[in-house]
Amino acid sequence: MATPTDDRIADTTRTMEELGRDAIARTEAEVIGTSPIERTALDREQELLTINMGPHHPATHGVLRLLVSLEGEVVRDLKPVMGYVHTGIEKSCEQKSYWKVIPFVERMDYLSYYFNAEAFCGAVEKMLELEIPRRAKWLRTLHLELNRISSHLVGLGTTALDLGAISMFWYCFRERDKILDIMEMSSGQRMHTRYFQVGGVIEDIPLGFERKLRAFTAEMPDRIDQYAALLDRNEIFLQRTKDVGIVPRERLLELGVTGPLLRAAGEPWDLRKVEDYLAYRELEFDIPVGTVGDNYDRYKVRLQEMRESVKIISQCLDGLPEGPWIADDRKVVLPPRDELSVSMEALISHFKLVTEGFRVPPGEVYYPIESPRGELGCFVVADGSAKPVRVHFREPSFVNLQSLRDMCMDQYVADLICNLAMLDPILGGIDR
Amino acid sequence: MQRGLLAGADLDSYVEERVITTKFDKAVAWARGNAMWPATFGLACCAIEMMSMVSARYDSARYGAEVFRASPRQADMLILSGRVSIKMVPVIRRIYDQMLEPKWVIAMGACSSSGGMFANYAVVQGADKFLPVDIYIPGCPPRPEALMYGVLKLRNKILGDPDLGWRDEYRAHGTEEDERASKPGGIPVERAGTAPSDGRLVGEAEPTPEQLASEAGLLDEAERAVSERAAVVGAQRAEHDEWEGRDA
Amino acid sequence: MPDAPGLELIAAEINARHPDAVLGTTYDHGQAALIIGPSSVRDTLLHLKEAPGQEYDFLASLHAADYLPRTPRFAVHYELLNMARVERLRVKCVIEDPGEERLPETESVTDIFPTAEFQEREAYDFFGIVFRGHPDLRRILMPEDYIGWPQRRDFPVGGDPVIFTNTEDEVPGWTR
Numbered sequence: 001m002a003t004p005t006d007d008r009i010a011d012t013t014r015t016m017e018e019l020g021r022d023a024i025a026r027t028e029a030e031v032i033g034t035s036p037i038e039r040t041a042l043d044r045e046q047e048l049l050t051i052n053m054g055p056h057h058p059a060t061h062g063v064l065r066l067l068v069s070l071e072g073e074v075v076r077d078l079k080p081v082m083g084y085v086h087t088g089i090e091k092s093c094e095q096k097s098y099w100k101v102i103p104f105v106e107r108m109d110y111l112s113y114y115f116n117a118e119a120f121c122g123a124v125e126k127m128l129e130l131e132i133p134r135r136a137k138w139l140r141t142l143h144l145e146l147n148r149i150s151s152h153l154v155g156l157g158t159t160a161l162d163l164g165a166i167s168m169f170w171y172c173f174r175e176r177d178k179i180l181d182i183m184e185m186s187s188g189q190r191m192h193t194r195y196f197q198v199g200g201v202i203e204d205i206p207l208g209f210e211r212k213l214r215a216f217t218a219e220m221p222d223r224i225d226q227y228a229a230l231l232d233r234n235e236i237f238l239q240r241t242k243d244v245g246i247v248p249r250e251r252l253l254e255l256g257v258t259g260p261l262l263r264a265a266g267e268p269w270d271l272r273k274v275e276d277y278l279a280y281r282e283l284e285f286d287i288p289v290g291t292v293g294d295n296y297d298r299y300k301v302r303l304q305e306m307r308e309s310v311k312i313i314s315q316c317l318d319g320l321p322e323g324p325w326i327a328d329d330r331k332v333v334l335p336p337r338d339e340l341s342v343s344m345e346a347l348i349s350h351f352k353l354v355t356e357g358f359r360v361p362p363g364e365v366y367y368p369i370e371s372p373r374g375e376l377g378c379f380v381v382a383d384g385s386a387k388p389v390r391v392h393f394r395e396p397s398f399v400n401l402q403s404l405r406d407m408c409m410d411q412y413v414a415d416l417i418c419n420l421a422m423l424d425p426i427l428g429g430i431d432r
Numbered sequence: 433m434q435r436g437l438l439a440g441a442d443l444d445s446y447v448e449e450r451v452i453t454t455k456f457d458k459a460v461a462w463a464r465g466n467a468m469w470p471a472t473f474g475l476a477c478c479a480i481e482m483m484s485m486v487s488a489r490y491d492s493a494r495y496g497a498e499v500f501r502a503s504p505r506q507a508d509m510l511i512l513s514g515r516v517s518i519k520m521v522p523v524i525r526r527i528y529d530q531m532l533e534p535k536w537v538i539a540m541g542a543c544s545s546s547g548g549m550f551a552n553y554a555v556v557q558g559a560d561k562f563l564p565v566d567i568y569i570p571g572c573p574p575r576p577e578a579l580m581y582g583v584l585k586l587r588n589k590i591l592g593d594p595d596l597g598w599r600d601e602y603r604a605h606g607t608e609e610d611e612r613a614s615k616p617g618g619i620p621v622e623r624a625g626t627a628p629s630d631g632r633l634v635g636e637a638e639p640t641p642e643q644l645a646s647e648a649g650l651l652d653e654a655e656r657a658v659s660e661r662a663a664v665v666g667a668q669r670a671e672h673d674e675w676e677g678r679d680a
Numbered sequence: 681m682p683d684a685p686g687l688e689l690i691a692a693e694i695n696a697r698h699p700d701a702v703l704g705t706t707y708d709h710g711q712a713a714l715i716i717g718p719s720s721v722r723d724t725l726l727h728l729k730e731a732p733g734q735e736y737d738f739l740a741s742l743h744a745a746d747y748l749p750r751t752p753r754f755a756v757h758y759e760l761l762n763m764a765r766v767e768r769l770r771v772k773c774v775i776e777d778p779g780e781e782r783l784p785e786t787e788s789v790t791d792i793f794p795t796a797e798f799q800e801r802e803a804y805d806f807f808g809i810v811f812r813g814h815p816d817l818r819r820i821l822m823p824e825d826y827i828g829w830p831q832r833r834d835f836p837v838g839g840d841p842v843i844f845t846n847t848e849d850e851v852p853g854w855t856r
Binding site for chain 1: 472473474475476477479480481483484487488489502504514515517519520523527549550551552553554555572573575
Binding site: 398 | 708709710711713737738739740741743745746747757759763766768770793794795797798799802819820821822823830831833835837838
């Protein structure tokens with residue numbers, strides 16, 4: 001007897017069979033292999049897992065937050081979230097006189113503090129049309145290259161740390177401590193030294209500085225060779241970095257990337273050679289350029305840049321000209337202290353400079369230099385008063401971070417760690 | 433050492449030379465102080481000096497503080513090295529809440545102690561606005577020796593008295609553990625130094641009401657002494673003001 | 681750096697193609713700048729990037745500035761660089777303050793120069809300048825729900841007032 005229930009049950013059974021047949025037919029049509037990875041590889045949107053890396057994370061080189069969309073272990077999308085160490089430096093600078101801006105601005109990219117100071121001082125000197133003495137130029141070059149070495153040391157050390165080679169970290173920091181000792185000799189501080197002033201450098205180098213620096217430059221090439229011996233042919237390092245994170249040169253140029261990242265991809269662009277600032281035109285050094293543009297090339301470029309910086313420092317010491325270390329213009333530069341007790345004009349200018357600061361005629365200037373991470377540019381707007389209207393830094397880490405997505409797309413999560421390390425981001429510069 | 437080889441005074445002196453007796457709290461505090469594991473919390477420039485402290489020259493491994501644990505559950509010291517931006521505050525608070533007690537916070541550098549040179553909209557003017565801080569280390573950035581000095585001061589603090597009532601001092605109630613512990617029947621939180629049984633040896637009886645009253649009496653006496661002293665100081669200050677006012 | 685006559689030639693060339701795009705030129709301390717309005721950003725930058733004599737194909741920096749109390753109040757600066765000739769040219773897009781309750785607007789150049797993505801977000805975050813056509817215009821450095829445009833000149837600096845000991849009511853404990 002065909003009761004409505006029987007019919008409905010029969011209907012249901014038939015539908016279930018049909019559905020089951022459809023499901024099997026569909027799966028069989030899509031599966032070409034038996035592993036789940038192969039099955040998901042056909043339909044990309046099937047299982048995307050968005051995880052959050054950071055801001056508190058051992059491998060993000062600062063407080064960077066990454067929203068990573070993963071499919072299995074493969075990165076399908078990447079969004080960096082920044083601002084966790086945003087300090088409002090650019091706004092604070094508008095409240096301070098030009099002289100007092102220098103310590104603020106040093107703390108942006110906190111591994112290359114001399115470069116920040118040089119970008120700002122150079123911009124202000126350009127607006128003042130102030131010519132700094134030759135000795136100051138050479139001393140600045142020397143300290144900049146010292147800072148470049150110390151910045152690359154930290155970058156390489158933390159990169160190796162992320163990849164598991166912790167001994168490189170200890171060795172790099174051992175050399176870095178030696179460099180910081182030398183910086184302490186000239187300025188009294190290890191980091192954020194406030195050594196560069198508008199007009200030159202604040203003090204001449206003391207006795208014993210040259211000897212200590214020559215000892216350093218004598219042993220540093222051997223140390224760099226030791227680092228190379230540690231990592232150059234290390235099987236694990238090669239597997240982690242070779243052919244990983246390649247972005248084509250044109251894409252890097254589109255993204256505005258500069259510095260070792262661009263040079264590793266084959267573009268020989270270095271502002272030290274191209275722009276005429278400080279003493280670089282009078283020195284002989286080479287620019288290391290990579291070929292493939294993978295993480296291994298970036299490592300080798302940084303290592304070689306350290307060697308070139310050592311060469312530059314030796315040349316600076318050999319050819320350091322005699323003379324004043326800061327400009328003479330009493331309207332901008334503090335008079336020497338011994339004059340304060342004998343000269344009234346010196347006292348007055350000292351007083352005015354310390355209380356009010358020097359005035360800069362109205363104008364705008366963009367001053368780019370080559371920092372260890374790329375083009376560091378300082379944009380200053382002046383309106384004739386003693387405080388800047390706008391100070392903006394074109395930070396290389398901020399712009400380079402845009403290339404992280406390209407580097408990590410369709411690669412493994414472990415390669416993301418390596419790419420981020422080789423990008424050498426400094427969150428203080430990104431967030432300012 | 434075979435049984436019966438030494439006896440009497442010889443045995444006593446042999447044992448005394450080789451065995452330390454101490455209070456359990458002190459032993460635990462000693463263990464804690466010598467193995468403070470910092471959480472990897474580098475924010476800005478001070479983080480680089482913190483890394484220098486761990487490195488070979490200033491070696492903090494000598495004091496047991498080398499093992500930087502990335503997971504806050506495994507760390508007991510939070511070294512806030514760097515400027516605390518407003519966006520980062522909930523993150524830090526969350527990490528701090530996830531740490532298990534006992535935990536300590538070192539505010540390294542001027543920026544985390546008081547906002548440093550950045551008195552603006554973006555930097556919290558001192559980490560103690562949202563965290564109880566045990567040690568403040570001045571400097572911008574402090575040298576690794578200064579950080580080491582701060583760590584050792586913290587160690588002394590731990591060895592001396594692990595819980596100085598910092599929760600009350602900083603009004604740091606409202607964390608999850610605190611709420612859990614203060615609920616009736618909640619997870620008992622070890623509060624060394626504040627429980628009534630502290631300061632007494634194992635096996636000693638609970639304090640009698642007379643003892644409590646006498647302790648309270650001592651407290652009253654102390655309060656009276658303080659208020660008397662305050663009155664004396666007030667009188668002196670009034671006199672000084674009057675004297676100053678006469679000159680003006 | 682194109683010299684002053686070269687700068688005028690560039691301005692004339694752009695004005696020939698797009699009438700009244702270039703409002704003026706400045707040549708300060710050896711740095712050349714073209715002043716344009718917010719509606720001619722894309723035309724100017726596209727011309728400078730692709731025209732055979734110009735080829736400024738690298739955008740070194742994109743940043744904004746607030747010139748209160750001068751008018752026009754806002755300006756977005758585009759630092760262009762020609763790597764082959766090593767020449768830099770600044771394009772300054774001046775934007776009037778549209779008044780309360782409205783945000784200054786200009787055109788986004790992320791499809792011409794992909795490097796502008798983060799930098800335009802930063803200009804929006806700090807000045808409130810809206811870039812029409814930006815793929816993802818939201819705050820980048822401030823918290824997502826922040827109210828206010830921090831780097832405008834009329835936004836307060838913030839921070840706590842510094843307490844000096846002579847402004848305290850009582851003698852602080854650490855001097856006792």
